[in-house]
Amino acid sequence: MNKLIPAIKVKNLNFYYDTQKILEGVSMEIYQSKVTAIIGPSGCGKSTFIKCLNRMCELEGEAHVEGKVEFFNQNIYERRINLNRLRRQVSMVLPKPNLFPLSVYDNVAYGVKIVGWRPKVELDEIIESAIKEADLWDEVKNKLHKSALELSAGQQQRLCIARTLAVKPKILLMDEPCFGLDPIASMKVETLIQSLRLRSELTMVIISHNLQQVARISDFTAFFHTNENRIGQIVEFGTTKKMFSNPIDSRTRDYVFARLP
Numbered sequence: 436m437n438k439l440i441p442a443i444k445v446k447n448l449n450f451y452y453d454t455q456k457i458l459e460g461v462s463m464e465i466y467q468s469k470v471t472a473i474i475g476p477s478g479c480g481k482s483t484f485i486k487c488l489n490r491m492c493e494l495e496g497e498a499h500v501e502g503k504v505e506f507f508n509q510n511i512y513e514r515r516i517n518l519n520r521l522r523r524q525v526s527m528v529l530p531k532p533n534l535f536p537l538s539v540y541d542n543v544a545y546g547v548k549i550v551g552w553r554p555k556v557e558l559d560e561i562i563e564s565a566i567k568e569a570d571l572w573d574e575v576k577n578k579l580h581k582s583a584l585e586l587s588a589g590q591q592q593r594l595c596i597a598r599t600l601a602v603k604p605k606i607l608l609m610d611e612p613c614f615g616l617d618p619i620a621s622m623k624v625e626t627l628i629q630s631l632r633l634r635s636e637l638t639m640v641i642i643s644h645n646l647q648q649v650a651r652i653s654d655f656t657a658f659f660h661t662n663e664n665r666i667g668q669i670v671e672f673g674t675t676k677k678m679f680s681n682p683i684d685s686r687t688r689d690y691v692f693a694r695l696p
């Protein structure tokens with residue numbers, strides 16, 4: 436394996452909503468141009484954790500963070516951080532497609548326009564290229580000016596990914612991107628993640644309960660669990676190959692081996 440460069444270093448992260456501690460002592464690195472999966476039972480803090488990586492956790496309640504999250508060596512919890520810029524660079528795709536009631540084209544253009552004005556020709560190129568990158572072009576090229584909400588759920592999710600790709604993030608956080616999709620639509624999203632993995636420099640973090648999928652698409656896996664006080668912790672981190680064949684911790688073993696054939 437080539438030399439691993441940490442894009443994000445999480446150092447002893449504690450996270451609270453109000454006074455309720457949700458995560459404790461989480462330390463791990465997310466490597467550049469790799470896919471890192473976050474797995475663990477429901478309620479162990481996976482979504483909260485990835486929302487801490489671009490400070491989206493602060494949008495959901497009275498959030499309090501201790502410790503550090505360094506994005507290319509800068510602590511994102513410093514006061515002077517520009518949150519819009521951070522969230523463009525560390526972008527999130529949610530479990531359910533969250534498109535605007537706008538056309539396919541305008542949904543993808545939305546984020547690009549916020550970043551700055553572009554001549555129409557250039558904007559057209561950016562949009563076409565992002566939709567192609569999301570493996571969706573052939574399906575929507577004749578519907579660019581129709582409502583995005585008329586697309587199927589799987590197409591909508593890939594359009595959300597296109598919208599994110601259009602602003603050229605460095606890191607793509609995906610919270611159960613195949614949630615609620617039928618097996619074919621789910622496989623298309625998975626194929627898209629695979630193709631991004633092979634042909635781009637993008638760093639990806641994905642939460643999934645589907646361990647077969649995690650085994651296919653990720654390079655590294657972090658296993659989270661709650662402790663005896665029901666606070667989320669990281670139990671084990673390693674290459675996906677090692678985590679799924681020879682995990683060290685008995686809790687990882689129990690979780691992984693119960694879900695893999």
Ligand SMILES: Nc1ncnc2c1ncn2[C@@H]1O[C@H](COP(=O)(O)OP(=O)(O)OP(=O)(O)O)[C@@H](O)[C@H]1O
Pocket residue numbers: 452457475476477478479480481482483484495496
């Ligand atoms: N906005 C919020 N305010 C208060 N508590 C929250 C909030 N969001 C999540 N929690 C709590 O944080 C804990 C972790 O939730 P989180 O959604 O991060 O877990 P998860 O591992 O992603 O679960 P799942 O696999 O079911 O999606 C849960 O106890 C949840 O109730």
